Amino acid sequence: MSRSPSLPDRPRLDLDPEMSEAERLAAIRQHYERLLNVNDELDERLSSATDRQEELREEVEQLKRRNETLKTSSLYLATVEELTDDGVVIKQHGNNQEVLTEASPHLDSELEAGDRVAINDSFAIQQLLDDETDSRAQAMEIDDSPAIAYEDIGGIDEQVREVREAVEDPLTNPEMFEQVGIQPPSGVLLYGPPGTGKTMLAKAVANETDATFIKMAGSELVRKFIGEGSRLVRDLFDLAGEREPAVIFIDEIDAVAAKRTDSKTSGDAEVQRTMMQLLSEMDGFDDRGDVRIMAATNRFDMLDEAILRPGRFDRLIEVPKPAPEGRERILEIHTREMNVADDVDFADLAEQLEDYSGAEIAALATEAGMFAIRDGRTEVRRQDFDDAYEKVEDADEQTTIPGPTTYQY
Ligand SMILES: Nc1ncnc2c1ncn2[C@@H]1O[C@H](COP(=O)(O)OP(=O)(O)OP(=O)(O)O)[C@@H](O)[C@H]1O
Numbered sequence: 001m002s003r004s005p006s007l008p009d010r011p012r013l014d015l016d017p018e019m020s021e022a023e024r025l026a027a028i029r030q031h032y033e034r035l036l037n038v039n040d041e042l043d044e045r046l047s048s049a050t051d052r053q054e055e056l057r058e059e060v061e062q063l064k065r066r067n068e069t070l071k072t073s074s075l076y077l078a079t080v081e082e083l084t085d086d087g088v089v090i091k092q093h094g095n096n097q098e099v100l101t102e103a104s105p106h107l108d109s110e111l112e113a114g115d116r117v118a119i120n121d122s123f124a125i126q127q128l129l130d131d132e133t134d135s136r137a138q139a140m141e142i143d144d145s146p147a148i149a150y151e152d153i154g155g156i157d158e159q160v161r162e163v164r165e166a167v168e169d170p171l172t173n174p175e176m177f178e179q180v181g182i183q184p185p186s187g188v189l190l191y192g193p194p195g196t197g198k199t200m201l202a203k204a205v206a207n208e209t210d211a212t213f214i215k216m217a218g219s220e221l222v223r224k225f226i227g228e229g230s231r232l233v234r235d236l237f238d239l240a241g242e243r244e245p246a247v248i249f250i251d252e253i254d255a256v257a258a259k260r261t262d263s264k265t266s267g268d269a270e271v272q273r274t275m276m277q278l279l280s281e282m283d284g285f286d287d288r289g290d291v292r293i294m295a296a297t298n299r300f301d302m303l304d305e306a307i308l309r310p311g312r313f314d315r316l317i318e319v320p321k322p323a324p325e326g327r328e329r330i331l332e333i334h335t336r337e338m339n340v341a342d343d344v345d346f347a348d349l350a351e352q353l354e355d356y357s358g359a360e361i362a363a364l365a366t367e368a369g370m371f372a373i374r375d376g377r378t379e380v381r382r383q384d385f386d387d388a389y390e391k392v393e394d395a396d397e398q399t400t401i402p403g404p405t406t407y408q409y
Pocket residue numbers: 152153154155156193194195196197198199200201251296297298330333357358359360362
C-alpha cells in the first residue's frame with residue numbers, strides 16, 4: 001500500500017559526539033516532544049479516516065440495498081403497438097393482453113411502435129429495451145430473396161426433388177394436399193456431413209417459392225444468446241408469421257435439440273427450455289399458414305427423438321457427400337464464371353476428389369484460381385487444380401488431429 005504523501009515527517013534525532021551530556025539530554029527531550037506531537041497528529045488522522053471509512057461503508061450498504069430493491073422489483077415485458085393521443089397501446093408478452101397505458105415522461109418522445117419495453121405492475125412503461133432488435137438481427141439471418149437457385153446445387157438431385165415435394169408443394173400448391181386429404185410434412189430435417197449443401201437447399205427453396213428465408217443457428221443460441229434462447233425461438237416463429245410466405249431454417253439444430261443428459265447444470269436447463277419452446281412452436285404450427293420449417297444437422301445421432309415425432313420434423317432427408325458425377329457437376333457449377341483451359345477434364349478431376357464435400361470442391365476451385373493469378377494468368381489450367389489439390393491435402397494433413405473423427409448420421 002502506498003503511504004499518504006501528506007503524513008508528517010518522521011522526526012530525526014541528531015546527536016553530535018562533541019555535545020556535552022546536558023546538551024544530549026536536551027536534544028533527546030526535544031526529540032521526544034516532537035515524537036509525541038507527531039503521534040497526536042497521526043492519532044487524529046486515524047480517527048478521522050476511521051470516521052470516513054464508516055461513512056463510506058454506510059454508503060455502500062445503502063447502494064447495495066437500493067440495487068437489491070431494483071433487482072427484485074419485477075417489471076414485465078411488452079411491445080409498443082401504437083402511439084395514440086390518449087396514450088400508448090402496448091401488448092404484454094406472455095399473455096398478449098393489450099393495454100392503453102402511459103410512459104414515464106422521460107421516455108415519451110423516444111417511443112416508437114414495435115419497441116420492446118419494460119412495464120410495472122400498473123402497466124406504466126418504465127424502460128425502453130433496445131436489445132431485442134439487436135439480438136433478433138444478430139441471431140437471425142433474414143433474406144427476402146436468397147440468390148440461390150436449384151441449378152446452383154450439384155450432385156444431390158434426389159434431395160432437391162424431395163425438398164421441393166416437402167417444402168415447395170405445400171407453399172405453392174396447398175389445395176393438392178387438401179384434395180388428397182393429407183397434411184403436408186410439418187418440418188424437414190436435412191442431415192449429413194458439413195458442407196454438402198443443406199443450407200443451399202433451404203435457401204433455394206425459399207428463393208424459388210418467393211418466400212422469405214429466415215435462418216437461425218442453434219449453436220449461436222446456445223453460445224451467444226444465453227438466457228434468450230426460448231424468446232428468440234418464439235421471435236423466430238412470430239417473425240416468420242409476419243413475413244409469410246417464409247422458410248424457417250434452423251442450422252445446427254443438434255445444439256438445442258440434443259438428447260437429454262443426466263447432468264443438471266443450468267446451461268442444460270436453458271438449452272432444454274429453448275428446445276421446449278421449439279417443440280411447442282412446432283406443435284402450434286398448423287395455424288401458421290404459409291410458413292415452412294426446415295432444420296439441418298451433421299450430428300443426427302445426437303438428436304432427441306422428441307423433435308422427430310410426427311407433426312414435428314417428420315420428413316428426414318439425408319444429404320450425403322457427392323458421388324463422382326456429383327463432384328463433376330459441382331466443379332462445373334463453381335467454375336461457371338472462371339476461364340477454364342481446355343486441358344481441364346472435370347470428370348477426371350472429380351474422380352481424384354474422393355470424399356470431398358461440395359464446400360471443399362468450391363474452395364478448391366477458388367484456390368486453383370488463386371494459383372493462376374499468382375502466375376499472372378487469367379486462364380485456369382489443370383496444373384492449377386492439381387496445385388490447389390496438393391495445397392488442400394497438405395493443409396489437411398497438418399490440421400488433422402490423430403484419432404478417428406466419426407460422424408454418425
Ligand atoms: N451440392 C452442392 N452444390 C454446389 N455447391 C455446394 C454444394 N454443397 C456445398 N456447396 C458449396 O459449399 C458452400 C457451403 O454449403 P452449405 O452451407 O449449403 O453446406 P451445409 O451442408 O449447410 O454445411 P454445414 O453443415 O457446414 O452448415 C456453399 O455455399 C457452396 O458454395
